[in-house]
Amino acid sequence: MTNLLKLKSNEDFDYDPNTLLDCLLNKLHLKNDAALSRALKIGPPVISKIRNRHLPVGASMLIRMQEVSDMNIKELRALMGDKRPKFNEK
Template identity: 45%
Template sequence: MSAKEEVKYDPNGLLNALISGHGLKNDAALARLIQVAPPVISKIRSFTLPVRDSFVVRRLEIGKMTLAEVRAFVPSPYVAGGQP
C-alpha cells in the first residue's frame, strides 16, 4: 500500500475475515472463539463499538492473522480506541 492510499475503517471486513479464516459459521461462533459476549460482535458490526486494543490483542493471540492484516481493516487511530 502506498503512503497516499488511505485505509478505511472496515470492522465488518475484519470480522468476516476472522470468521472465514477460522472456518466458523457465524458471529456467535466468533464470539466464543475470542471469548467476548455476542453483543460485542454485533456492536462492532453496527459501528456502535469501535475495535479496541484488547480485541486486537486477543485476535493476535489466537493466530491466523497478523497485526498488519488487522490494520488493513482497522487503521491505527481506530485500533487505539481513538475517535475517528
C-alpha cells in the same frame, strides 16, 4: 445520540470492521458471529456492536484476535481499513 465512531477525515472513510470480522470467520472456519464470539471469549453483543460501529475495535480486542488467528496486528489493522501510520513510520 451521535455515532461513537464519527469519522473526522476522508482517509478514515475506508474503516470497515465487517471486513475484519468476516476474514476472521473465514480463517477460523466459523459459521457465524456467535461462534466467533466464543472463539474470542467475548459476548455476542460485542461483535454486534463492532459490526454496527457502535464499538471500536480496541487494542485488547486486536491482541485477542491476533492470538486466536495467528495473524499479526498490522494485517488485522489493514483488514479493517486502519491506515493510520505507526509512531516510528514517516
